[in-house]
Amino acid sequence: MRQFNVASNLAWMLAERGLQIGAGIGIVAMLARGLGPEGFAHFQYAQAVVYVAASVALLCGAEVVIPRLVANPEPLAQHRLLIHAFGLRFAAGVFGYMLMCVFLVVTQQSIDFWLPALILGIAILLREPFGIVTAWMQAHTTTRPNTLFNVASLTVKVGGISILFALGIRNVPAYAVVFSVEAVTLAALLAAFYLARAPRERTAHDPQLTRDLLSSGALFWVSFMCMMASRRVDQLLLKPFVPLTDLGAYAASMQILDNFVMLATILSAGLAPVYVYAQPTLKQARQNVLRIAGGMAGIGVIGGVLIALSAHWVVQLLYGAAFARAVNLLQLAALASALLFADVALTLLPIHLRQPRLVAIKWGLALIATLIVDAVAIPRFGTYGAILGYATANLLSVLFGLAVWKRYRNDEPAAYRVNA
Structure with a gap:
């Protein structure tokens, strides 16, 4: 029965998101x-x-x-x-x-x-x-x-x-x-x-209520700002160093991957309530997080490889011959995007532990890594340098998630650890 409920929730989420993804692809x-x-x-x-x-x-x-x-x-x-x-x-x-x-x-x-x-x-x-x-x-x-x-x-x-x-x-x-x-x-x-x-x-x-809302949401706010900046700062850094046609090709390839990676958030949102958040002990939650991360990483690898193999057809179908430069960029970035599937799954653990500080640190590190690698690589390699920054940030996020998973390994009820 539990598996049926999870599958049903996932089906509804996929249907709703699928409409948005399909419309988004058509619009782009x-x-x-x-x-x-x-x-x-x-x-x-x-x-x-x-x-x-x-x-x-x-x-x-x-x-x-x-x-x-x-x-x-x-x-x-x-x-x-x-x-x-x-x-x-x-x-x-x-x-x-x-x-x-x-x-x-x-x-x-x-x-x-x-x-x-x-x-x-x-x-x-x-x-x-x-x-x-x-x-x-x-x-x-x-x-x-x-x-x-x-x-x-x-x-x-x-x-x-x-x-x-x-x-x-x-x-x-x-x-x-x-x-x-x-x-x-x-x-x-x-x-x-x-x-x-x-x-x-x-x-x-009520000034006191305003201050309470500000202080309660500060870590989430910083986390979201770092996350969104790390996902788009590459295009801002690219513009002074590459022709507009190359910037357009890079943006086109990343638009495809944005829709692909959305699958990871759908899967994690559907699996987390039962297999992570509802677990009575930290040990069980950790084990399930690792299983979910492994399964989602596999999905990311398979999907990334399929996108890379069909990149020429995908670009031609969606964008036309004028965006031929996007093919190679899409192939490389698709393989790097597989890391995001594991990262989304591993992030479930700090969320379960109610540790927004860890999520903020992760996205802060990802943003810093993107800025550093892009600042060095983009002037030398152009759009390929931006993909290197994208891959580096994704890899760093996964490594951070694994470090958090290893750090919180005591077999204690989650609520006890949160209140400790």
């Missing part, structure tokens, strides 16, 4: 073919800048909000908490948007990069602040509306991109507007859903 393919290598490079670079800046808005995440909502189900208390968390996230989003503008000024980007970044950056002000409603729904185990809202906003984006592509429009800001419309649509749906159910009483600002 239309962007690449519609904009060409250089236009695609402009768009992807702007997205990378926004992606890194958006990490600042991850302040006071679901890990902080949901447990507090579950602990106090009183509607007015929950509304008060959500208002404070929204304020923190929105302030962080404004700060992230300003940091993005400062970066574009300091690096002296042209209008070709400025305009799409400013438009795409609207999502920084909307996604995380209004995403607080998603945390509220998760606390109430009411996730179906959120799924429907995501599908609705995704449909808007797919429809808009398809229209621009069919019309033969090659204007980068036009495609950026569609992405922002998706963020606006999702924010409006979430806001309308919550406001229709929220208490009407006004809530006064």
Whole structure:
């Protein structure tokens, strides 16, 4: 029965994520073919800048909000908490948007990069602040509306991109507007859903609650910022050293792998509740984490090899002959991406131990490794240097995960170790 429940949960998660992955692949393919290598490079670079800046808005995440909502189900208390968390996230989003503008000024980007970044950056002000409603729904185990809202906003984006592509429009800001419309649509749906159910009483600002939310989420915040920066900083470092066509080819290959690696997060989320978090002793949890890591590493290797072998066909099908340079890059990066499957599984142990400090350290090390290797290798080897940095960061993350697994090996109940 337990195996059936796990399989059922995985099937639902795969179906939902599969829709998002399929739509994402289709959107990227239309962007690449519609904009060409250089236009695609402009768009992807702007997205990378926004992606890194958006990490600042991850302040006071679901890990902080949901447990507090579950602990106090009183509607007015929950509304008060959500208002404070929204304020923190929105302030962080404004700060992230300003940091993005400062970066574009300091690096002296042209209008070709400025305009799409400013438009795409609207999502920084909307996604995380209004995403607080998603945390509220998760606390109430009411996730179906959120799924429907995501599908609705995704449909808007797919429809808009398809229209621009069919019309033969090659204007980068036009495609950026569609992405922002998706963020606006999702924010409006979430806001309308919550406001229709929220208490009407006004809530006064509580400085102590704000400080508590800040301190509780600080480690998660740092961890998320390091994670998101390590995943996109390579494209920011590449731009000054390679032609735009090479940057576009590298971004195209990494877009494929982003969708492939998403499978690892789906598998870990489906397996962890039963096989890790529900285990009564640390010994059993550790054993299962290692088994999951081994199995997921195998899946990563098989998937990486298959992608590498079919790279020419995949690139030709999705992006066309103009992106032929992406074939070799995809082959190498696909093999390195297999390490991420083991890393995602090994990260389950520090999460089970409620040790966000360890996750923050891991992503901090990965970011530092990426910066160091890229700074040395990119000026010499261009896009291949970026792949070397990607592989090095992945390997370091796995080694760190194994070190944590070896360190916490006493056969004690997990709750005892957490409280110790």
